[in-house]
Amino acid sequence: MRFSILISPIVVVALAFGFAPGIAQAQIEAEAPAQDDPLRGSVTDDSSDNIITISVPGLPTPQSAQTPAGSTDELGARVSDVIVADLRSSGLFRPLGRNAVRAISYDEVTTPALSYWRGRNNEALIQGFVRAMPDGRITVGCYLYDVVLGTELARQGYVVEPADWRRAAHKCADSVYSRLTGESPFFDSRIAYIAETGPKDRRTKRLAIMDSDGANHRFITNGQATALTPRFSPDYQSIVYLSFLNGSPSIYIYDVDSGRQRRVFSTSNPTFAPRWSPDGHFILFSMAVSGNTDIYRISAGGGEPERLTNAPGIDVGGSYSPDGSKIVFESDRSGAQQIYVMNANGSNQKRISFGGGRYATPEWSPRGDLIAFTRVSGDFRIGTMTPSGGNIRLLTNSWQDEAPTWAPNGRLIQFFRTARGSGKTSIWQVDLTGKNARQLRTPVDGSDPSWGPVLP
Amino acid sequence: MTASKSPKNILLKSAILTASVLALAACGQKPPPELPPAPTTNTGPSTATTQTRPVETGPVPGSQADFLATVSSDRVFFDTDRFNIDTQDQQTLQSQARWLSQYPSKRIIVEGHADERGTRDYNLALGERRANSAKNYLVALGIAPSRIQVVSYGKERPDALGSNEQAWAQNRRAVTVTVE
Numbered sequence: 288m289r290f291s292i293l294i295s296p297i298v299v300v301a302l303a304f305g306f307a308p309g310i311a312q313a314q315i316e317a318e319a320p321a322q323d324d325p326l327r328g329s330v331t332d333d334s335s336d337n338i339i340t341i342s343v344p345g346l347p348t349p350q351s352a353q354t355p356a357g358s359t360d361e362l363g364a365r366v367s368d369v370i371v372a373d374l375r376s377s378g379l380f381r382p383l384g385r386n387a388v389r390a391i392s393y394d395e396v397t398t399p400a401l402s403y404w405r406g407r408n409n410e411a412l413i414q415g416f417v418r419a420m421p422d423g424r425i426t427v428g429c430y431l432y433d434v435v436l437g438t439e440l441a442r443q444g445y446v447v448e449p450a451d452w453r454r455a456a457h458k459c460a461d462s463v464y465s466r467l468t469g470e471s472p473f474f475d476s477r478i479a480y481i482a483e484t485g486p487k488d489r490r491t492k493r494l495a496i497m498d499s500d501g502a503n504h505r506f507i508t509n510g511q512a513t514a515l516t517p518r519f520s521p522d523y524q525s526i527v528y529l530s531f532l533n534g535s536p537s538i539y540i541y542d543v544d545s546g547r548q549r550r551v552f553s554t555s556n557p558t559f560a561p562r563w564s565p566d567g568h569f570i571l572f573s574m575a576v577s578g579n580t581d582i583y584r585i586s587a588g589g590g591e592p593e594r595l596t597n598a599p600g601i602d603v604g605g606s607y608s609p610d611g612s613k614i615v616f617e618s619d620r621s622g623a624q625q626i627y628v629m630n631a632n633g634s635n636q637k638r639i640s641f642g643g644g645r646y647a648t649p650e651w652s653p654r655g656d657l658i659a660f661t662r663v664s665g666d667f668r669i670g671t672m673t674p675s676g677g678n679i680r681l682l683t684n685s686w687q688d689e690a691p692t693w694a695p696n697g698r699l700i701q702f703f704r705t706a707r708g709s710g711k712t713s714i715w716q717v718d719l720t721g722k723n724a725r726q727l728r729t730p731v732d733g734s735d736p737s738w739g740p741v742l743p
Numbered sequence: 744m745t746a747s748k749s750p751k752n753i754l755l756k757s758a759i760l761t762a763s764v765l766a767l768a769a770c771g772q773k774p775p776p777e778l779p780p781a782p783t784t785n786t787g788p789s790t791a792t793t794q795t796r797p798v799e800t801g802p803v804p805g806s807q808a809d810f811l812a813t814v815s816s817d818r819v820f821f822d823t824d825r826f827n828i829d830t831q832d833q834q835t836l837q838s839q840a841r842w843l844s845q846y847p848s849k850r851i852i853v854e855g856h857a858d859e860r861g862t863r864d865y866n867l868a869l870g871e872r873r874a875n876s877a878k879n880y881l882v883a884l885g886i887a888p889s890r891i892q893v894v895s896y897g898k899e900r901p902d903a904l905g906s907n908e909q910a911w912a913q914n915r916r917a918v919t920v921t922v923e
Binding site for chain 1: 824826859860861862863864865867868869871872874875876879894895897899900901902904905906
């Protein structure tokens with residue numbers, strides 16, 4: 288079976304300041320919010336003073352037109368919903384969607400009623416439009432206004448196939464997020480994970496992919512062989528993961544376009560814990576030889592692996608620093624799992640975790656400033672430390688939270704939570720304060736999330 | 744209806760009750776306790792066992808069923824994060840080695856497992872280490888390494904389903920399975 292995800296760079300067009308809204312005025316009917324918010328179970332502390340209140344009315348259209356993804360009126364409403372869900376999930380905004388604010392006319396998009404919005408305790412306003420183009424694509428306009436100062440802060444237009452309307456919404460949310468926080472964007476990105484079903488002793492574990500908000504979900508493997516620990520390549524063209532396809536654990540590269548896969552390294556020894564280098568040229572993996580596990584590096588194209596660690600015991604789970612010069616990994620050479628850093632060639636191995644308990648599954652932030660980990664001390668908790676092991680912060684407090692993965696901007700962490708007893712799993716997201724934790728909606732149970740970079 | 748008073752049903756109830764009590768007893772201990780095997784003076788192949796086996800009604804000699812009926816246990820258990828073979832494990836593996844010596848053409852897979860309290864990747868490595876400990880002991884008893892394959896399932900295939908000390912102790916195991 289062939290699975291394919293098309294990732295084409297989104298065309299960003301500059302919208303002229305003298306942009307004329309045209310003639311037709313499309314009034315968007317207020318309707319009940321769509322079941323589009325993929326993040327639920329919010330424990331956000333909405334009372335924080337740092338949270339920005341921002342209104343996101345439905346996006347009007349200059350002229351209602353049908354597209355394969357629905358009419359431009361419908362798309363305008365759904366784009367607004369996705370922007371609202373994105374901003375809310377970041378924990379930094381209190382977005383007011385089209386169920387909470389009045390509809391706007393197409394004319395208003397570039398001439399916002401600022402005094403009206405100012406009177407409603409808004410700090411910012413997102414307006415935009417959806418317009419059908421003669422070539423079958425749509426343009427999604429996205430404008431950000433500072434309501435208090437009465438100024439326009441950003442404007443972008445995104446030309447996409449109608450089916451890619453969600454990506455245009457994510458790009459708009461990314462633009463707003465970046466402009467208002469000064470951080471890099473992250474909404475327009477994808478996640479590979481393991482979809483789980485079945486009883487605890489015979490779990491079916493399938494490789495699956497989805498957008499960062501849980502949309503556009505797709506199963507990749509059929510579950511006949513247990514799949515674990517997937518990682519998207521930096522260009523999203525491949526997924527490296529572990530499969531029991533030939534009876535014992537072995538790592539494979541799945542090619543997203545062709546649907547074909549190959550073993551990374553043919554050996555009778557088990558290989559597991561695969562990770563990409565930041566440039567996508569290399570794969571780190573662990574291999575057990577007669578009970579002794581070490582970390583190896585191999586070209587993504589194949590060839591002979593290079594052994595990077597040789598301590599007796601279990602060395603496992605490397606993660607590159609963003610510049611590729613260092614690798615953080617875990618080892619039990621001291622007697623229990625702890626976190627170590629080494630140079631990319633394996634030299635200068637140094638332990639950096641010294642707190643109580645065991646430290647596992649280190650993942651270097653794409654920003655380079657922090658390392659996320661699982662602390663095992665009876666319970667499993669997700670936390671962060673600096674690359675030198677300092678400033679340890681625990682972000683979650685549940686029975687078993689495991690395997691952090693970073694948002695592409697290094698400001699959020701996803702992980703999976705296992706329920707005591709039942710073994711049921713779910714994917715969660717937490718910010719770096721630990722105050723804002725939410726469950727990601729998945730069709731079935733989910734584990735081993737892996738967040739890819741921002742799409743082009 | 745008075746069917747529940749028939750002797751047949753009372754017997755059935757009694758049997759179910761007994762089974763439940765046995766099941767409760769079985770999961771009350773850390774590793775399922777095994778009776779120590781008959782004392783042996785050496786660890787080599789024993790010919791005595793073949794004479795006492797009831798050949799008419801027993802499983803097919805050399806089969807997995809025969810293996811399970813003959814050895815003191817098909818599995819050994821480990822402490823948290825450990826992979827050493829203790830005295831009880833040695834006796835279990837000695838009984839397996841005796842059977843394997845009787846059927847020199849049989850090959851086995853040793854499956855290594857970990858409990859759910861470790862992280863996924865680490866547990867794959869830990870299961871591998873435990874399976875190799877059992878393999879190494881069998882090899883030390885004279886079983887050819889070429890007959891023994893190991894595979895780690897990490898924490899992916901628990902045997903006991905609970906999230907408690909008893910279940911975890913049952914899941915930290917290396918299980919020997921004969922290849923048919």
